Amino acid sequence: MNIRIEELVQKGQGLGHMEDGKVVFVSGALPGELVEVQIMQSKKDYITGKAISIIESSPDRCAPQCPLYGICGGCNLMHLKHSAQKELKKKIFLDTLQKFQLLDKGSSFQMEKTVSGTEFGYRSRVRFEVQGTDVGFFQSGTHDFVPTAQCPVLDPSISRLLSQGDLIGSASQGKVSVCLGDAGPIIGKRQGELTVKGHRFPMSNDVFFQSNVSLLPEMIDCICTNVVGTNVMDLYSGIGTFSAFLEDEHDVIAVEKDPNCLKQARKHLHSTQLFTDSVENFKFSNWADTVIVDPPRVGLDRKVPFLLGRLKPSRIIYTSCDSVTFARDATMLKKQGYALKSSRIFDFYPQTSHMESVNILERRTGK
Template identity: 25%
Template structure:
């Protein structure tokens, strides 16, 4: 054991553990022991944003530590091949370490990377994509720069497209409420728990959403309205959801309640209208189930309109209380324009958009395609998609409700032959049946928009083995200061058989 890796206490105890017979040995025989302190070398960063530390050749995951650092850590948990440790202090800091500007960064679980410079965040996110393609997809990835000597067929993974100003980018806040002596608290959950960290402002939220949350807490407290208690199922106000149209400035307030009525409803609504001049819609959603799902099934408009409006590029979208709408409209336009570029439309193509949601990508594509077919399992989203198509005067779009893997084969049976298929699946990736259907339909190009590099890599392996070639991948930073990364991948039909090796 090297000097720097010795624990600061418990040496005699550790010696006794080594002398025990194998029949009674347990985790104490590992190179580290629970509750002991060590000096760790941090050699990497996980996809969850934890530092990967090494002590005596043993791996410890250390929240808050960064690659290239030496740190004093305390072991919290030991497993067979790895453990978890708490960062006590940084002995030698990474040049990429910065002081997190948010005052509750160490408590709140919303951001994981504020202590890492933005340039380093972008490099890390590209590496997440590269690692997934290589390890999970077994796909060759090209290096970066003019000196790259990668083999022919290696996939270019471009630098992550970041934001000029990576703050105040979220257009939606969903804030749980709780009670303390003297009033209500509202904020995000502490990491790994359901303990609410009260906040006055969130640095990645649009300032208008911060104002809505603050004002609603004040109004509810003044009216004596109780907060929901998750442990008992009692109390009324569960969440406040605030939405803002970045381009229009229109604001929607949604009160999620544990009941059928809102006490002093008229006074509550009037107070919100007076306190928040830009509000266009005030809604109440009923959720009486003991669940951590935010929304219930019924939403009523208490005042104003059913929707607010916003734009992505020159496409106008109606946003209702429960409709899905990308939370970073600035980067959404970057993401969708990349998808449009990869689709390489000339004006007459037939396009299928699987997992189309409220039609955001579909409408982008419809401006440049002959016909677009969108499918989505959520009926309310398809209703929004149809409304958005009409709102923008786009008549060359058809939408269907159902599972993509069930609807698209029926389109194929009806003679619909796509030139391009675009998929934007949830984190679990594409269903195997959908991948099989895409391979059977043999479009010229597939554009895969992904929010999960692991399932992207898994699905790309299937498509490559089925005769497609991955041309390039462009990651986009939709959620600065978090560990999440989205990406757009272009695949082209390979007439000679298999794609990338």
């Protein structure tokens, strides 16, 4: 069947409608295009499919720079020019805020300029699948193995490992993780260090760390310059990426439930108070001027907005990797007396629909 694509939505899918009005989500399609669609799944309210032929092409379409694009599950926007990718992400983000009624009429909300870098060779962390003597990835939404000889979004020093046997020998249960270190790629269970903005972080594959280190300094600067007051709480703190640049001038409390992360944090933090606990169960006996939250993709536990409402920090800095869960949480924080003042997108993952954002929420006067 042929479908006219109206817009791109979450996950980079094109949205169109059948003649009877039923919604169709199409991968590999762009706004304005007329595409032939192969149906992948038919549900009561919608259909999912993929574009198998472009009948009328968008001027923003480009040739993918990877022979496995559309097969490997890693990228979903490589057929869209990078400049258009950035505009798309901004539109999706703002549409989501609007849907959750976070952009009140007459509000002083400001959408800051998107921070972006190189289109390729940016990714500094990855987990490979290993089958026999082959290394690669799973196809999107499946466990179908795709052998991979090179990956254009990986840091070149990591991509080169795909043709070397070192990865296969380091695999455990059919997987091997690699992250970038100062001395080169850190493979499997090995340890190393990574210097960011002059600070040396202990680095390993068993803890979370941002996977675009070239743009990380700008995110750190954005967060640190928006901190107000003396007392700071760093929630979902990981290995203390933000605390490292705040503890010299602020009294910092960091809360992280992963003991491996806090083990690494203790190696490089000096005055930050570290607590091993989930944020929702942490006893908030201290007050804070600024609270930083950097939750996983699922967002805040539903208890956390109420806990922050009782803590009453002047400012909340919310770092998000999912615009929908952020908007949901910001709506809950709005009920606790906070207004969204500004947002900035960090295009950490070109060629994909994923994005990071730093969002500033301030406590309304009298709340």
